[in-house]
Amino acid sequence: MSIAVERTRTAGSSGGGAADVLRRFVRSDRFARAASYVFLLLLWWLASVYEDRFPAPLETFQFLWVEVTGGSHGGVVRGEFLEHFASTLPRFGLGIAISMVLGIAVGVVIGGSKWAEALFKDTLLVLLALPAIIWAFLTQMWFGLGDDAVVITTFLSAFPFVAVNVVQGIQAIPRELRRMSRAFHVPRYKRLRHMQVPAVTGYIFAGFRFAVIVGWNAVLLSEWFSSSEGVGWRSRYWYDANRYRGFLAWVILFIGFIVLLDRLVLVRLQRRAFRWRDAQASAIEREAEEIDIGVKGA
């Protein structure tokens, strides 16, 4: 197999010289990653050649710089970046907080009782599958423009992901442990404290991570349709003004935000919380697990 081929090839390249150093560098992981970014930029540039309306990388980054620093606008629009993130983040945080509290509560109820599961599991799966755009539309019609619609859209989109993960966590508690605790009449709060909470913690972290990722999309969408400030609104502003490089600059900002948050904080939390479970897993198994955004429950 080519795995073996690869290994012998790298092991066999022992002839010295600059050419060899170069070869080793080209074959290194770091070079591969750098190459992938160059490849993406190239794709982006090709897209801008293919379609005139699509902005090229350079002009987009120039625009991005102006949005962040104020640039040559002489400080008139200085702080656009901060201002809009400052109005989006509280809404986002509130929506996530509500979905965590309710999601854990609902998850514990559904996971704890067979009847509750039979009654509500399907509703939960439907909620899981509903696109955030539907909530964005409905909440705009229900609550009008403003914070309410945005917070509620974020909450409604993120909540089922938390609940489903908590249900999974509770159901992952070994059956023997549950039966034994019942047989020995362990009090409810003790069962909660010593059995359910420790088992569920990892799943709550995972649910939190998915809620953040899904909620970020929801908050942007809802701001796009029912707000007059915030990151989502600002992207729409440039989009409606036909200044696609402005739109793309904000796309980079909001993707950058969530990717950094996810890779630097959330994935690490999740990995830590699941250490006990995934110790045996290979790197690629772990990665497959990580990009699976909570849809496993379905």
Added chain:
Amino acid sequence: MAQTTTTTAGHGPRGTAHLSLAARRRIRGVAGLLIGAGGFLLLWTILSRFVFGEFILPPPLEIGREMWEIVESGAFATNFWATIERLLYGFGLALAIGFPVGYLMGTSRWWRAFFHDMVMVAGSIPGITYAVLALVLFGISILGPVVSVALVSMPYIAINVAEGLDSVDRKLVTMSDAFGRQRSAVVRHVLIPTIMPFAFAGVRLSIALAWKVEQLTEVFGSSSGIGFQIRREFEDFSIPGTLAWVFLFILFMLLVERFILVRLERYLFRWRIEDQA
């Protein structure tokens, strides 16, 4: 499921009076579904009548009538077919790219490092990015939703194929080599059967996300499909219309999930005996 139920019930000492665990679970499932649905409709009626008012939350009957009109007028069939068609093209494209990428990732370190960041980041990119960029790039055309679906699904298929390759029994491959099996035979009888369940898992995972992104793409840049219809109703400020399409969408999605995908899974993996119990 059904087979085990009848056999255990028939052989049990107390006959059919004592229901097996599986049968009980099934009864609980059906009852739960019925009671759940009934309770949901009741709650909805109460909320619409007494809490929010019928303008904000139209009663179930009105939505039902609206849904029936949509189905009867044929709008349902055309729009759903439009959506499904794009979804299929998108998945086709995703499989066509995802398999080779997954193969590269599963067999070569360099390529794995190359695709690593793209695959890991793809899941956290907000769907709105795909929707609007597709609109800017392709205008209002079928290409937008198709490319979006493909881009969203591809990483899942790729990483699952790579995971599948990772789990290939090395000894089996070595033995095949030792006994002089041809490479094509190894691919046909060892690699593909191992990878298939993983690839299918990738498809199933990505369907959930692909649906959503496709809806969104249709909302932004399409002239047919469910997403487009939902947007049209939204722009008419018609709550019953929006809800009617949403519920049709839910029904349809459940149908696809429960019947088509489950059947397909059963058919593809009919050789795995342990799964039939």
